[in-house]
Amino acid sequence: MKKFLGLLLVIVTALFGLAACANGNPNGDDKGGNEQTGGSGEIKNPPATASEILVAYFSCTNTTQGIAEHIQAETKGTLYEILPQVPYTSADLNYNTDCRANREQNNSSARPAIKGSVENLEKYDVVFVGYPIWWGQAPKIIYTFLESHDFSGKTIIPFCTSHSSGIGSSDTNLHSLAPNAKWVSGRRFSSGTSQKTVADWIKGLDL
Numbered sequence: 500m501k502k503f504l505g506l507l508l509v510i511v512t513a514l515f516g517l518a519a520c521a522n523g524n525p526n527g528d529d530k531g532g533n534e535q536t537g538g539s540g541e542i543k544n545p546p547a548t549a550s551e552i553l554v555a556y557f558s559c560t561n562t563t564q565g566i567a568e569h570i571q572a573e574t575k576g577t578l579y580e581i582l583p584q585v586p587y588t589s590a591d592l593n594y595n596t597d598c599r600a601n602r603e604q605n606n607s608s609a610r611p612a613i614k615g616s617v618e619n620l621e622k623y624d625v626v627f628v629g630y631p632i633w634w635g636q637a638p639k640i641i642y643t644f645l646e647s648h649d650f651s652g653k654t655i656i657p658f659c660t661s662h663s664s665g666i667g668s669s670d671t672n673l674h675s676l677a678p679n680a681k682w683v684s685g686r687r688f689s690s691g692t693s694q695k696t697v698a699d700w701i702k703g704l705d706l
């Protein structure tokens with residue numbers, strides 16, 4: 500009889516153990532959410548948006564800003580506008596003249612000053628960097644932005660807008676300004692690009 504009771508106890512204990520494991524949690528405690536760990540301690544089902552995302556952009560006439568807002572809505576990241584210390588007037592952008600924007604683009608050492616800087620940059624894993632194409636390249640203020648922050652170990656994803664030019668070499672020419680970042684190929688968008696187009700692009704990035 501004693502032997503039988505002992506055996507029964509072993510079976511009941513084993514059944515409880517099995518029920519706990521079927522719950523996906525070897526400790527048997529239900530912590531909720533989807534961050535359950537296996538016996539080895541790895542996260543089996545990480546949350547869909549595990550990365551902290553910053554969406555930094557420069558925009559003079561709001562086209563790039565519109566794309567940045569789509570990216571923000573899709574990723575739930577933090578929007579950050581790169582603001583020039585001296586704002587660009589429409590005369591500064593009149594590229595048919597010897598305007599400020601043209602002069603900056605023609606001067607390899609031009610680094611227009613930025614107002615402020617990104618707070619707590621260290622908490623971001625992924626940084627989208629958006630800009631309008633100016634004469635086939637990123638505006639020099641993007642160079643200032645990249646050189647004045649430490650992007651080591653972060654993933655940088657460039658995006659741009661233009662009248663008609665493609666992204667060309669404008670993204671790869673930025674790589675040397677943040678050499679310790681992991682650079683992803685950029686993408687150019689036209690004005691009026693839909694939220695869905697941006698969403699499909701982001702899905703393909705596998706963030």
Ligand SMILES: Cc1cc2nc3c(=O)[nH]c(=O)nc-3n(C[C@H](O)[C@H](O)[C@H](O)COP(=O)(O)O)c2cc1C
Binds near residue numbers: 557560594634
């Ligand atoms: C100085 C300057 C140069 C430009 N160069 C180009 C160019 O090379 N190719 C192009 O398709 N559009 C060019 N554009 C147009 C802008 O890229 C386009 O209007 C962009 O979407 C504006 O973005 P934003 O509204 O965010 O400032 C240029 C605009 C300016 C002001």
